[in-house]
Amino acid sequence: MRVVVTGIGVLTSNASSVTEFSDALRDGRSGIRDITRFDTGFPFKLGGECRLDEQESDLDRVSQLAITAARQAVQDSGLLPEGTWRKRAGLCIGTSRGPALSLEHLLASSDASDRQALFEEIPFSSIARNVAGLLGLNGPTTTVTMACVSSSLAIGNAFDLIRRGRAEVMLAGGADNLTNLSFSGFSVLRAMTRSVCRPFGRNRDGIVLGEGSGILVLEEYEHARARGATIHAEICGWGTAGDAHHATSPAPDGRGLAAAIGSALRQAELTPGDIEHVNLHGTGTTANDAAESKAIHRVFGDRASKIPVNSLKSMFGHTLGAAGVLELTASILSMQGGFIPPTMNTEELDPECDLNLVRGKSLERDYDVLLSTKSAFGGANVAIAARRVPERMAH
Amino acid sequence: MRHRVVITGIGPFAPRAWELFGPLPFELPAELPAQAPLRIRDEDLIHAAPQLRQMDRLARIALVAAELALADASLDVATLDPESIGIALGSGYGCLATNADYLDGIRDRGARRGNPIIFQNTVSNAATGYISLAKGIRGPNATMCSGWVAGLEALDFGVHQIADGRVQTMIVGGVDQLFPALVDGLSGRLTLLSEGSCFLVLEELETARARGVRIYAEVVAGSHTSGSGESQDESLAEAISIVLLESGHVAEDVDMIVSGKNGSVTDGYETRGLERALGPNAARICAPKRILGETMGSGGSFAVAVAALTLESGNLPLTLQVASERDAGRPELVLVPLLGNDGSAAATLLRRVR
Numbered sequence: 001m002r003v004v005v006t007g008i009g010v011l012t013s014n015a016s017s018v019t020e021f022s023d024a025l026r027d028g029r030s031g032i033r034d035i036t037r038f039d040t041g042f043p044f045k046l047g048g049e050c051r052l053d054e055q056e057s058d059l060d061r062v063s064q065l066a067i068t069a070a071r072q073a074v075q076d077s078g079l080l081p082e083g084t085w086r087k088r089a090g091l092c093i094g095t096s097r098g099p100a101l102s103l104e105h106l107l108a109s110s111d112a113s114d115r116q117a118l119f120e121e122i123p124f125s126s127i128a129r130n131v132a133g134l135l136g137l138n139g140p141t142t143t144v145t146m147a148c149v150s151s152s153l154a155i156g157n158a159f160d161l162i163r164r165g166r167a168e169v170m171l172a173g174g175a176d177n178l179t180n181l182s183f184s185g186f187s188v189l190r191a192m193t194r195s196v197c198r199p200f201g202r203n204r205d206g207i208v209l210g211e212g213s214g215i216l217v218l219e220e221y222e223h224a225r226a227r228g229a230t231i232h233a234e235i236c237g238w239g240t241a242g243d244a245h246h247a248t249s250p251a252p253d254g255r256g257l258a259a260a261i262g263s264a265l266r267q268a269e270l271t272p273g274d275i276e277h278v279n280l281h282g283t284g285t286t287a288n289d290a291a292e293s294k295a296i297h298r299v300f301g302d303r304a305s306k307i308p309v310n311s312l313k314s315m316f317g318h319t320l321g322a323a324g325v326l327e328l329t330a331s332i333l334s335m336q337g338g339f340i341p342p343t344m345n346t347e348e349l350d351p352e353c354d355l356n357l358v359r360g361k362s363l364e365r366d367y368d369v370l371l372s373t374k375s376a377f378g379g380a381n382v383a384i385a386a387r388r389v390p391e392r393m394a395h
Numbered sequence: 396m397r398h399r400v401v402i403t404g405i406g407p408f409a410p411r412a413w414e415l416f417g418p419l420p421f422e423l424p425a426e427l428p429a430q431a432p433l434r435i436r437d438e439d440l441i442h443a444a445p446q447l448r449q450m451d452r453l454a455r456i457a458l459v460a461a462e463l464a465l466a467d468a469s470l471d472v473a474t475l476d477p478e479s480i481g482i483a484l485g486s487g488y489g490c491l492a493t494n495a496d497y498l499d500g501i502r503d504r505g506a507r508r509g510n511p512i513i514f515q516n517t518v519s520n521a522a523t524g525y526i527s528l529a530k531g532i533r534g535p536n537a538t539m540c541s542g543w544v545a546g547l548e549a550l551d552f553g554v555h556q557i558a559d560g561r562v563q564t565m566i567v568g569g570v571d572q573l574f575p576a577l578v579d580g581l582s583g584r585l586t587l588l589s590e591g592s593c594f595l596v597l598e599e600l601e602t603a604r605a606r607g608v609r610i611y612a613e614v615v616a617g618s619h620t621s622g623s624g625e626s627q628d629e630s631l632a633e634a635i636s637i638v639l640l641e642s643g644h645v646a647e648d649v650d651m652i653v654s655g656k657n658g659s660v661t662d663g664y665e666t667r668g669l670e671r672a673l674g675p676n677a678a679r680i681c682a683p684k685r686i687l688g689e690t691m692g693s694g695g696s697f698a699v700a701v702a703a704l705t706l707e708s709g710n711l712p713l714t715l716q717v718a719s720e721r722d723a724g725r726p727e728l729v730l731v732p733l734l735g736n737d738g739s740a741a742a743t744l745l746r747r748v749r
Contacts, residue, residue: 040506041501041505041506041507042506042507090619090621091621096518097494097517098489098540100494100498103491103494103495103498103576104498106576107495107498107499107502107576108502115576115579115580116580119576119579119580122488122491122576122580123487123488123491123540123542123737124488124489124491124519124540125487125540125541125542125545125735125737125739126737128541129542129621129737129738129739132621132738133623133738137621138620138621138622138630138633139620139621140618140619140620140621141541141619141621141739142539142541142548142619143539143540143541143542143545144537144538144539144540145486145489145490145518145519145520145538145539145540146518146519146520146536146537146538147518147519147520153537157537157552160555160559164555166618166619166637180498180501180506181494181497181498181501181517183506184497184501184506184507184509184514185497185509185511185514185517186514187506187507187509188507188508188509188510188511188514189511189514189515240481240535240536240537241478241533241534241535241536242481242482242523242524242527242532242533242534242535242536243527243533244477244527244528244530244531244532244533245528246528247449247515247516247521247524247525247528248515255533256533259478259533263535263561376518376520377515377518377520377521377524378518378520378521378523378524378525378527378536378538379524379527379528379536380520380523380524380536
């Protein structure tokens with residue numbers, strides 16, 4: 001059974017719609033500015049904040065981000081908002097911090113009724129509950145909380161649920177919100193850059209945080225064809241593997257990520273030689289980028305320094321649990337547009353990261369098969385393979 | 396080819412787990428008085444491994460349950476290919492207690508004085524990361540925080556990793572811990588709230604047979620549905636219908652139900668959901684939460700453990716309702732229905748392996 005992408009919704013610091021996102025990626029337009037929504041408490045304040053029209057203002061901001069992207073995705077898919085498809089449609093949401101803002105407010109509140117209202121919002125599953133409830137979905141509703149691979153694993157889980165016949169349509173993706181919790185935490189871990197994020201750069205010194213949401217409508221291929229849906233891409237396989245190395249640092253030899261890529265390729269019935277572009281996690285930290293480079297060399301051997309790769313976090317920030325879906329979505333849109341978006345800010349490549357990093361400006365390129373990889377605290381790794389569906393089969 | 400998946404190890408860890416999993420000589424009264432929330436004693440959570448000293452309470456609770464399950468399955472992970480075994484964990488509230496600790500700290504001392512050791516545990520997959528590290532598990536790794544059905548979600552994820560041939564073995568479970576905001580938020584809704592974790596060892600049937608280990612039960616199907624809070628009974632009935640359909644069974648085949656009833660107002664939804672899917676008085680029902688308390692995200696894992704133990708031993712757990720003559724026999728097929736406390740519902744079906 002084949003699974004295809006028939007709808008896309010995105011909200012990032014550099015775009016509020018799919019068209020804006022695609023343009024921003026091609027032009028290398030950054031959404032990184034000084035954070036204005038809260039006082040970071042640090043002399044550095046850079047981050048990627050989203051513009052959000054607060055439509056459901058009693059909900060946590062992270063739910064609002066997810067709802068905005070989900071509505072866009074359903075509209076893009078051509079599925080009718082009140083249609084019967086919803087009976088056999090589910091939702092897999094990935095998030096790292098979840099409704100952290102509601103938790104922060106609850107802890108600070110002494111008003112009993114206020115605390116009770118906030119208590120309903122604080123579970124991670126409240127995002128999925130709010131989105132599924134608003135859209136009226138009756139299929140499986142899952143919340144994946146795997147730090148920075150959350151939405152990648154959510155997409156993988158949704159892919160499996162469709163292939164098992166549990167649903168004909170799955171909305172899959174994730175959302176995360178810029179909050180004090182994340183900004184303070186990554187800062188005290190000394191993982192934040194004091195200047196700009198330079199993935200795989202010789203002088204890289206850390207991440208820049210972002211926020212956002214991405215939702216994909218995944219659909220069983222024949223179901224999509226039967227209703228004449230536009231197919232953006234096919235998800236052909238995914239894999240996950242653990243490092244068993246350290247709570248926050250990746251295995252330096254990249255073994256876990258290499259295993260996840262191997263698992264994704266096996267399920268997709270692809271070989272490393274089939275992959276034409278790799279969208280990397282590329283956080284801009286010393287440890288991640290070096291380990292990720294090792295993983296790419298493990299899997300691709302001699303081709304590792306030739307395949308065009310990129311990291312998009314310097315453009316719209318590290319969106320944590322939403323990174324997987326937003327960066328896979330960026331890659332799918334770029335594949336449709338015939339280009340590979342650039343890694344911003346990295347001028348000089350770290351010799352330890354011997355990769356063909358697309359830098360500065362986008363690379364015009366026709367390609368059909370891509371891989372997106374993400375890694376996380378807890379030693380988690382996920383890889384997803386996607387390919388273009390030929391025009392004659394896509395309509 | 397899809398592989399058959401069996402349970403070969405059970406690791407229940409909660410203040411009243413031993414009462415539940417030991418012999419039960421009495422029947423509980425229909426109405427239980429409200430009791431104080433049950434906490435696990437700190438002295439039961441000590442772990443000596445130096446690389447694990449930075450674990451938070453949630454991970455410590457989960458690690459104890461995982462170790463109990465692995466020991467029960469006589470499984471030494473060090474003897475396996477590390478990529479052939481994975482882990483999946485479900486939790487209702489995940490790392491929220493640790494997040495609250497971190498936020499309390501920076502509210503009192505400022506954002507620049509946050510505690511980095513606490514922060515590294517403010518991801519809900521910290522627990523699976525630590526367990527993987529302690530045991531050398533390098534296969535699939537997943538953490539779900541899908542409300543109170545999260546333990547069954549993790550089970551379903553694990554079952555399909557094996558059924559699809561990705562790995563031979565998975566350890567899967569549920570965990571939740573108590574913390575002030577949670578106890579406050581749930582106050583008055585339940586007669587008994589408890590923290591705890593329950594892990595299960597899942598193996599491919601032939602792998603388990605080749606090891607010659609005790610097989611508790613086969614997991615034959617699992618499902619998850621969603622809907623509004625007012626239609627939870629319909630969501631549950633749908634979830635049950637799916638597992639019956641997928642497994643090729645009919646309602647009459649189910650001869651025991653491990654209920655998720657917890658003494659709250661949602662119990663009525665379970666009753667109506669079971670009636671919708673199975674008809675009235677379908678099978679004998681046991682309700683382990685009457686003893687164990689509501690363990691939230693691990694509730695489904697405990698219920699599956701009760702079902703598996705019953706199928707293997709033939710000893711009936713506490714039975715609150717005996718519906719018909721056939722209930723005197725040994726159960727062959729057990730249903731675990733569960734409401735997610737958020738409009739979602741899940742069901743798992745387990746079969747005796749002869």
